[in-house]
Amino acid sequence: MKIVSAKVIVTCPGRNFVTLKIHTDQGVYGIGDGTLNGRELAVVSYLEDHVIPCLIGMDPRRIEDIWQYLYRGAYWRRGPVTMRAIAAVDMALWDIKGKMAGMPVYQLLGGRSRDGVMVYGHANGADIDQTVDAVGKYIDLGYKAIRAQTGVPGIKDAYGVGRGTMYYEPADAALPSVTGWDTRKALNYVPKLFEKLRATYGFDHHLLHDGHHRYTPQEAANLGKMLEPYQLFWLEDVTPAENQEAFKLIRQHTVTPLAVGEIFNTIWDAKDLIQNQLIDYLRATVVGAGGLTHLRRLADLASLYQIRTGCHGATDLSPVTMGCALHFDTWVPNFGIQEYMRHSEETDAVFPHDYHFDKGYLFCGEAPGHGVDIDEELAAKYPYKPAYLPVARLEDGTMWNW
Ligand SMILES: O=C(O)C(=O)C[C@H](O)[C@H](O)CO
Numbered sequence: 001m002k003i004v005s006a007k008v009i010v011t012c013p014g015r016n017f018v019t020l021k022i023h024t025d026q027g028v029y030g031i032g033d034g035t036l037n038g039r040e041l042a043v044v045s046y047l048e049d050h051v052i053p054c055l056i057g058m059d060p061r062r063i064e065d066i067w068q069y070l071y072r073g074a075y076w077r078r079g080p081v082t083m084r085a086i087a088a089v090d091m092a093l094w095d096i097k098g099k100m101a102g103m104p105v106y107q108l109l110g111g112r113s114r115d116g117v118m119v120y121g122h123a124n125g126a127d128i129d130q131t132v133d134a135v136g137k138y139i140d141l142g143y144k145a146i147r148a149q150t151g152v153p154g155i156k157d158a159y160g161v162g163r164g165t166m167y168y169e170p171a172d173a174a175l176p177s178v179t180g181w182d183t184r185k186a187l188n189y190v191p192k193l194f195e196k197l198r199a200t201y202g203f204d205h206h207l208l209h210d211g212h213h214r215y216t217p218q219e220a221a222n223l224g225k226m227l228e229p230y231q232l233f234w235l236e237d238v239t240p241a242e243n244q245e246a247f248k249l250i251r252q253h254t255v256t257p258l259a260v261g262e263i264f265n266t267i268w269d270a271k272d273l274i275q276n277q278l279i280d281y282l283r284a285t286v287v288g289a290g291g292l293t294h295l296r297r298l299a300d301l302a303s304l305y306q307i308r309t310g311c312h313g314a315t316d317l318s319p320v321t322m323g324c325a326l327h328f329d330t331w332v333p334n335f336g337i338q339e340y341m342r343h344s345e346e347t348d349a350v351f352p353h354d355y356h357f358d359k360g361y362l363f364c365g366e367a368p369g370h371g372v373d374i375d376e377e378l379a380a381k382y383p384y385k386p387a388y389l390p391v392a393r394l395e396d397g398t399m400w401n402w
């Protein structure tokens with residue numbers, strides 16, 4: 001069996017997606033996601049100019065060998081562009097293997113560990129009252145877990161407060177828009193949101209919050225401590241994780257569960273965090289961390305330390321990644337939760353899929369492969385549109401982490 005051709009499809013049904021389609025000499029094809037929000041065309045070039053020429057003639061059944069070939073063979077290891085390109089190939093190859101075997105991907109991974117995949121939705125509002133109302137709407141929709149982000153008085157366009165209630169699309173401008181940040185203001189306000197959420201809805205639902213890399217380790221420890229009475233499911237990306245040791249300081253001061261890793265590319269980004277038990281949930285996902293082949297290595301290492309998975313699932317990850325993630329989540333023994341930011345109707349139409357939401361859970365389908373396809377004719381109607389993530393600056397103009 002051989003790979004005979006592969007192509008990259010870029011489409012923008014409301015936001016940009018990079019999709020790889022690999023064809024084999026047996027008439028079977030596979031689909032993979034390589035979207036890198038705000039830097040999409042770098043992955044397109046990496047795939048078209050440097051990966052696809054090497055794939056032609058290879059045996060698509062050799063998923064592991066092709067992964068090693070693209071990782072070790074590049075010499076230049078890791079990084080978001082390389083690892084997303086590898087992920088796109090990997091997803092397409094698992095899709096092909098599933099179709100050849102007549103089995104859904106979760107069966108190939110080892111079979112079902114659970115009936116459904118618990119997800120969390122994104123509630124946000126301009127202030128505490130609006131955010132509390134938004135959480136109520138998610139509860140009415142049957143969600144068991146909800147991430148809550150609020151606008152903060154005095155902070156321009158605080159992270160997580162989007163346009164619309166069901167979609168949050170931060171990559172919103174042809175050049176990066178400038179948002180603000182002020183830790184003092186956030187520390188004054190965010191705990192009050194969770195106080196009000198618990199007072200309004202009680203403690204039956206899981207609540208989550210994303211610090212989006214804004215706090216220093218000391219500030220993060222302070223926030224974690226202040227949030228303890230509200231029993232969060234997790235506090236995410238509370239400080240940047242390039243320095244994995246930084247989490248020791250946070251851990252010493254708070255029992256609020258910590259999640260990190262949506263920007264991790266490989267197991268090396270998470271190794272010390274995992275082995276020192278500095279986090280509780282790992283946010284790495286299929287497109288970010290080199291596909292299913294590499295993500296399961298991360299999950300296995302994490303399982304030795306009772307750390308559970310919580311795959312990134314924002315809308316910049318295409319339905320192809322969501323499909324793969326749901327097969328992974330259905331299998332992985334140390335599953336924690338799956339993020340689920342709904343895609344727009346236009347996106348869902350471009351990527352027909354067989355997963356579905358019901359009462360706070362997502363369910364992957366039983367179609368052979370990962371169950372997500374691309375309607376190329378429809379995709380062609382939505383050409384690429386440059387869109388950047390925002391940047392963040394402090395009040396005095398200093399560049400900060402968005
Ligand atoms: O979903 C989350 O937790 C995020 O932090 C979303 C990110 O801002 C988004 O994926 C950036 O492209």
Ligand SMILES: [Mg+2]
Nearest residue numbers: 210236237262
């Ligand atoms: Mg996040």
